[in-house]
Amino acid sequence: MIDNRRFLKIVPYLFLISSLVSCTSVKEFNYTVTEKKHEPAQLIKDVDFTYQLLKDGHAGLYWYVTKAELDNKFDSLKRTITGPLTTKEFFKKLSPVVAQIKCGHTKMLLVTKKLTKKEQDSIKKLGVKPINQLGYKIINNKLYITSFNQSIKEVKKGNEIIAINDVPSIEIIEGLKVNIASDGYNQTFKTAVLNRSFTNWYTNFYDNKDFVDFKVKNEKDSIIDLKLNTYKKPVVKDSTVVKKKTKEEKATEKKIARAKQKLNYKGYDEFKNPILDLKFLEKDSSVAYLKVKSFSFPYANFERFFKESFIALKKGQTKDLILDLRDNGGGSLKACRDLFSYLVNKDFVYLQQTAVDHRFNPYVREKGILNILKVVPFQIANSLLLKKDKDKYRVNFKGTKSLHPKENHYDGKIYVLINGYTFSASALISANLKQINRATFVGQETGGGYNGCVAGIIPMINLPNSKLKLRMGLYPIVPNAHTETVGRGIFPDIEITNTIEDVVAGKDNELDWVLKEIKKKV
Incomplete structure (x- = not known):
């Protein structure tokens, strides 16, 4: 164990050393991850390094695949490495093997070139790449257009993309999915992940070219060629005369800014909508809609939001509560428990009480003097979380012993909206609610497993040669719930599917079903 006081004294010197070598190290790193061809022996060492980390640290490594099967997959991978490969080429080989573990918190991460602010600005000036000029939605393994650059006139929202650069869309989708692990055998999570960031996944596996040929089926079922080049936005000179603001105008702006800042605890998503939100859908407050799109984001204050919300529900005498956990990828265990x-x-x-065989610190295996900056904090976190219990280490999460309900708890009817990106912490609360028949679930199967996941602390470890990153869960987190259907999520009581027409029209079929159901009772 490192003495914390001594460690704090050497921290400034470590940062000084870091700044002195940064220019050289960044240049070397960029070469390593972009141009360098790594020799087979180096890559095989990275494969062994990866598998050893998983065997030593991942508590659920063999939940959904046997040791013999996984041994064979890693051995087979090594046999395919017969010549030098770039980091990206190696990523394409290693990523699907790691995904075979079927742990949604464990995956390989492709590292890319580190760019200076000047380089980033220069790239932006080049324009928008073709693959970024469209918005995408995957439904039933078909790829559709949901938005497009205003300069594009040949297509409409809802048109199906048949192929990209002569590669069939189904081949692209299936090829990307093998790199995405859900908790067990679930498939909704994989589609949900691609729908959130299709362009990122596509450019990880295909070159981000300046010319792309899309084969598109239009509304008349005709196949058209949509040929796109990198689009450079026209520079529009702003001729607006900026008037000097009065004291009153400045004061009003500050007042608005302060009011907005006060709401930061509710967060904002990529569409500038609140991440946490409570609305009453009837004038008499009898029906409430509670959106919780994440259990983790900057400036979040879940304790405050939940307290305010449930006081409001009590005051409004709400009879029906719609809890929206769609697209909630998880986060704080405390927040979902609260x-x-x-x-x-x-x-x-x-939670059920879980345990592991030993304490594990993956960062001690990374190279470099600055690695101590990761080793020590992780060691401290580990010592707080894991408690020795005979020949095991008990995972010390709060919730394994009896807890009391909160003041102003809600006793009325609950509907929970779920989908494929209801994952991790949001799957834990869903499983617990499902187990006690507390709610009616509406939507699609959750991406997170009913019987729990492996997460807790999630380190990201650099592979020594290729510089790829391994992101891995360490500790089993199991809800106080169980199903005999192994490796699947929480199934909805009412399954609702959406067509591309629904998406284009902006329909919310899950919410609409619940509201119609509530009206039946009136």
């Missing part, structure tokens, strides 16, 4: 405590009216246990 929300659960507002939805029950008696003492509860939230």
